[in-house]
Amino acid sequence: MLVAVLIAFALGAKACADTMADPEILRTEVALKGMAPGAEPVTVALLSDIHVAGPDMPPSRLAEIVEQVNALGADAVFIAGDLVSEKRTATHIYTAEEVVAPLAGLDAPLGVVVVPGNHDHWFDWDGLQAGLRSHGIRVLQNEAAQIGPLVVGGVDDAYTRRDDLSEVLRQMEGLEGGRLILTHSPDVSPQVPGDISLVLAGHTHCGQIEVPFIDAVRSISAYGDRYACGEVVEGGRTTIVGAGLGTSLLPLRFGTRPQVWLVTLRGVD
DSSP: OHHHHHHHHHHHHHHHHHHHSOOEEEEEEEEETTSOTTSOOEEEEEEOOOOBBBTTBOHHHHHHHHHHHHTTTOSEEEEOSOOBOOOTTOSBOOOHHHHHGGGGGOOOTTOEEEOOOHHHHHHOHHHHHHHHHHTTOEEOSSEEEEETTEEEEEEOOTTTTOOOHHHHHHHHTTOOSEEEEEESSGGGGGGSOTTOOEEEEOSSGGGSBEETTTEESOOOSTTTTTTSSEEEEETTEEEEEOOOSSOSSSSOOBBOOOEEEEEEEEEOO
16 A cells, blocks of 8 residues: 555656656757758747646746746747647636736747647637737738748648648748748648748647656547657658647646757758
8 A cells, every 4th residue: 555655656746747847948950941051040949838727837837938938049939839728627727818928028039929729729819819919929820921031831720620731831932031830730741842841830748648668648640650749850841849838638747848949940051
């Protein structure tokens, strides 16, 4: 009996530590098509799946993470959806303004760009979008924009079938610069044409709960483990899938930790 109690305590302590840990900072470099070989590198921070809700991600914790992201000195911050969580296990559901207010503290010369995720649509996307724009944060919803030397295509959420990649590609035509796609679900990646060499996404939480010898408990990609987590290189395209910051369904992580990706973009030699 004592052994069982000790094991349960140890597992609970690990789950708490994994859930509330400071974000792990993962770094990589990508040669971006459309970016001149001699151009000054651009560094972007990828955040996703913030899932503001009690008990694990109150706005105060997000404000602390914002300070940590600012310390990275990224040129731009890209947020791949799911700002909020409305999970039944939440101890507190915050208003749209309470969710987005800490993001106003993000400091990046090229600005902050957000695409919506499935939970944003299920919660109050109109309210979240209005709040983001009131704080000067760029929202892309099946739209493309010139962000400094980058051409960013923001694809809406594929999980809820709101994505329109063809419209995004149409809007990217005629814009000049390093071309990339920002989206919530990585499932659009196989349809991205070869002249776009980077897709930034989230949604999978890298499994959120990963049991030793079993791996992630649950996959939420139509491609199984293909885009389960991390940096996936296929031919000339790189897809980066972040583990996110918060939690969904259950307010805990186990075997996975919050992540921020810091991606340095360079021209193709």
